[in-house]
Structures are given as structure tokens and as C-alpha cells.
Ligand SMILES: [Fe+2]
């Protein structure tokens with residue numbers, strides 16, 4: 001059976017390569033040969049048994065042949081493009097290590113954004129790889145299949161190049177040594193981890209809408225532009241280079257996501273409400289993950305690029321608005337709760353940084369209080385309310401530090417059942433009240449940070465009752481023990497090295513030594 | 524539909540059912556207008572722990588760091604249990620007060636609005 005499928009495929013290659021040794025095969029032919037038979041119809045086994053995941057989501061496809069691969073990229077062209085980018089990246093990495101590129105960054109604090117990236121994002125590049133491999137395996141259309149497979153390879157490459165690039169910093173800075181283990185275990189990393197776990201355990205259509213469309217198309221700029229521009233602004237040329245190297249794939253990924261969603265919507269009107277719910281869900285999930293980016297932009301970059309508010313305006317309001325205008329003809333509307341981020345925009349990063357400041361003892365990166373100058377920047381970016389509500393907080397914490405009682409929150413926080421972020425978000429219309437939402441399902445109470453997260457739970461409670469909530473897991477005794485030291489050991493966080501404030505950390509000592517050396521050289 | 528799954532009667536494993544907490548219940552406590560504590564505090568507590576003990580032994584260890592804590596007039600404090608107005612009986616245990624697994628207790632302390640009135 002399998003021979004019959006494969007044989008003609010090989011046969012064609014053999015025939016064409018032997019008969020036309022002199023004649024070059026056209027690009028079009030090469031693509032045809034590459035994809036020939038990829039959408040084979042099974043005969044010994046029913047299609048549903050060979051492709052079990054395409055049916056259960058309720059998506060109706062009238063004609064698979066309606067999807068046309070927007071790239072028609074051949075394998076040799078793909079390898080050529082990627083190899084070229086790899087050569088450039090690794091040349092930059094070589095010169096980085098020869099010239100001690102780590103000493104050229106603006107400030108030692110900058111490396112903490114890389115810690116967040118490596119532990120929070122890179123392992124999810126790998127998960128994106130697995131997700132697209134799954135789509136490629138399950139979707140019975142040659143064009144979608146081959147382009148999903150290529151994206152799966154891209155994502156694997158992203159994970160690899162990020163690890164190699166940031167690995168340069170691991171030689172000099174703490175907190176980067178156990179990124180994989182931390183991703184699976186540390187409380188705040190369960191936020192991006194659960195996001196991707198949710199996506200890869202969905203069916204292939206939801207995955208395409210979740211990652212291919214909502215993430216790659218709608219939100220990716222808000223993730224990568226801040227990190228890569230942040231790197232450029234802070235002298236980290238290695239990270240800028242992997243950013244560029246990945247960026248050229250993004251255009252292809254975005255096109256695939258958009259073409260896939262249009263195809264699904266065009267196939268049957270019954271697909272529209274299903275897709276709309278996925279858009280609502282993944283917009284909200286993605287936005288919640290971006291909380292970490294907002295915090296990185298407004299508090300962690302020694303040299304700021306722009307505020308989270310500006311980024312949201314440019315990359316979501318302007319770009320996203322146009323996109324949803326395009327999709328209106330299918331009956332798709334802006335995601336539910338799209339008005340909430342605008343209401344939270346002035347406080348999101350401050351609420352997030354406040355979480356990490358008070359739980360610094362359990363974090364794998366360093367924290368600090370904003371300086372007066374940084375607070376002026378925040379109030380200029382976020383208006384008089386920022387001064388009224390948040391400046392007193394940071395001044396008070398500064399005073400506590402001065403008096404030798406640096407503030408730590410020694411109780412564990414309540415977490416949202418869906419996004420798994422500590423429930424620190426305030427009411428959309430009242431920044432002074434923590435937002436509480438809950439549902440009772442099968443006699444059990446569940447808590448959420450927002451209507452967005454509650455809506456996701458209520459749609460599929462059987463999925464989210466299984467959430468591995470780090471705080472509850474500690475209480476249950478599944479995280480190495482009940483004491484902080486035991487939990488840190490289990491996380492792979494080295495106490496007094498990886499965690500706590502930047503001031504007094506080994507990172508700070510290293511950075512000051514370099515500065516002193518530079519001073520001696522210059523003097 | 525409680526979930527979209529390949530298996531028709533798919534049922535998820537409830538990861539936080541009360542039987543997994545070694546005899547404790549999880550209780551969340553939120554002090555309104557005091558965002559210095561970013562989220563409600565989560566505690567695994569014996570259901571027969573008295574409400575008075577929660578108030579005088581447990582909470583001061585955490586909330587005591589806030590300058591407002593010492594100024595609270597408990598006669599004025601208003602309580603909510605799972606979004607309903609509530610008057611705790613300090614002598615009775617948590618369960619006897621109606622506090623269940625994953626209940627949320629919120630209390631408001633009139634006149635106290637955090638550092639410089641910022642609700643921090
Ligand atoms: Fe990627």
C-alpha cells in the first residue's frame with residue numbers, strides 16, 4: 001500500500017532527474033514534485049482513522065482543494081534561505097564572543113529581559129514547532145501540510161538560535177542555566193507554558209487560529225518588536241541578529257495564518273461562530289501573556305524604546321484594526337473584550353512589576369525599584385493617575401528598603417485558573433479594586449482574573465479544571481517541599497544568586513567589575 | 524459542551540479538589556484598598572481553625588507590614604464571603620462560618636485607603 005503511494009513519487013524524480021540531466025526543472029515543477037501525493041486518499045483504512053484530529057472540532061470543509069499554498073516554496077530554496085541566515089547569525093555570535101559583546105550592553109540590568117525571554121519564550125518556540133508538526137501531520141491538504149511543516153522547522157530553528165545566542169550571556173550572568181526546567185516548574189513561567197499547552201492540546205484548526213493567526217498575525221509584533229528593539233537600544237547586537245533571522249520567517253507565518261483562517265471561513269458558514277470564539281479566546285490569552293512584555297518594556301529595559309501604551313496603539317489598534325476590517329466580510333468581528341486592554345493600558349506594567357517586586361525571592365531574575373527619573377518617564381507616559389496611584393507605592397517601598405525592611409510578600413498569591421497569573425489585575429473601570437470573577441462547576445469553585453479568562457473556562461471547563469496552578473501545587477506538596485528554599489531548589493533557582501534584587505547580586509558585582517576595568521583602560 | 528475532545532465523554536481530572544490538600548481547605552483573603560499586596564493571599568488552612576485565630580494569628584504576619592494594619596478598627600470592618608455580605612463569628616471555625624474550599628474572604632476597613640490614599 002505504502003509502496004504504491006511512494007513509488008510514483010520516487011519514480012517521477014528518478015525519471016526527471018535521469019532524463020533531463022541537462023535541463024533545469026522549473027520551480028513550479030519542483031514544487032509539484034515535492035508535494036505530489038502529500039494529499040493521498042487512503043484506501044485500506046478510512047481517512048478518519050488515519051487523520052483522526054480533523055473531525056472533532058466541528059469545522060466543515062467542503063473542498064480541501066480550495067486551499068492554495070501562498071508560498072509554493074521548494075525544499076532546496078528553503079534550505080538555501082535558512083542556511084544563509086544561519087551563516088550570518090553564527091558569524092555575529094562568533095564575533096560577539098571574541099569581542100566580549102556582553103560588556104557592550106547599556107547596563108547589567110538589561111540581561112534580566114533575556115532571562116525572561118529564554119525561560120518564558122524560547123521553550124514555547126519549541127512548542128510552536130510541535131504544534132505545527134501536528135497540523136502538518138493531520139491536515140489532508142498538500143499546501144497546508146507542507147507549509148505547516150516548514151513553519152515547524154522554522155520554529156525549531158528559532159528555539160535553537162535563541163538558546164545559542166542567549167547562551168553567550170550564560171557564561172557571565174546568573175539565572176540562565178536551567179531555562180528548560182524552570183519553564184516547566186517556576187510559577188510565573190506557567191503563564192506562557194499553559195498558553196502553549198492549551199494550544200497544542202487543541203485540534204489542528206484551533207491551533208492554526210490560535211497560533212497561526214491570533215498569535216503570529218495579531219500579537220507577534222507586540223512580542224518580538226519590543227524585545228528586539230529593546231536589544232538594539234541596549235547594545236545587544238546578538239539578540240538583534242537572531243531577531244532579524246527569525247523576523248524574515250514571520251512574514252511567511254503571518255501569510256499562512258491569514259490564508260488558513262480565510263480558507264476555513266470560506267468553506268462553511270457554520271465555521272464562523274467557532275472561529276470567532278477561537279479568536280476571542282486566543283486574543284485574550286495572548287494579551288494576558290503580553291503582560292510580561294509590558295512590564296519588560298516599562299520597567300526592565302535600562303534604555304526604554306517606547307511605552308507599552310504606545311506599543312499597544314501602534315501594533316494592535318492601528319495594525320489590528322485594519323486586519324479585522326478585512327475579515328468583516330466573513331462575519332468576523334473584533335475579539336470580545338477588545339476594549340479591556342485600552343482600559344488597563346495605563347496600569348498593566350505597574351501591576352505586573354509590583355507582583356515581581358514583592359515576590360522577588362521566588363523569581364529567576366532580578367528586580368529593582370524605578371529611579372526618580374524612571375518614575376518621571378512613567379508618569380509622562382501614563383498621566384497624572386500614575387503619580388496619584390503608583391508613585392506613593394514605589395516611594396514607600398524605597399523608604400522600607402532604606403530602613404532595612406525591604407518589602408517581601410511572604411504569602412502566596414491567588415492565581416487565575418486560566419491565564420495562571422496572580423490575580424493582581426484590577427477592575428477595568430476601577431484601578432483600585434482587584435477584579436474577582438468565579439464559576440462553580442461540578443461543585444467546585446474556580447477563580448478568574450477577568451471576564452476574558454472566565455469566558456474561556458466556561459466554554460470548556462473540562463479542559464481547565466486540569467490547570468496545574470503553581471500555588472496549589474506547592475500546597476499539595478508537589479514542588480519539593482513546603483519551605484521557600486525547598487521550592488527554589490525544585491525550581492532550579494539558586495538562592496541568593498538567581499533571585500532577589502539586582503542591587504547586591506553577583507550580576508551587579510560582575511557588571512561593576514567590568515565598568516571599573518573600562519574606567520582603568522579609559523583613564 | 525464542557526469540552527471539545529476526540530473522546531466523546533471526555534472528563535478532565537480536577538487538579539485542586541479538596542482531598543488533595545492534606546485535610547486543609549484553600550482560603551483566599553483580600554484586604555480591599557491595599558494593593559501593596561498585589562493579589563488575594565492564598566492559605567491552606569484547617570477547616571476547624573477559628574476565625575478569630577485567622578484574624579489575630581495568621582493575617583498579622585503578612586498584613587502587619589502595612590502601616591494601616593495597626594490602625595484598623597475591627598468594629599468598623601466589613602466582610603464579604605464569596606461575594607456575599609458576611610459577619611464572621613470569631614469563636615467558630617472557618618467551616619462553621621461557611622468558609623469552604625477556595626472561598627474568597629474580602630474585608631474593607633473604612634477610612635483606611637493605603638499609602639497616601641493611593642490604595643496601595
Ligand atoms: Fe517562532
Ligand SMILES: [Fe+2]
Nearest residue numbers: 416419449453
Ligand atoms: Fe486570567
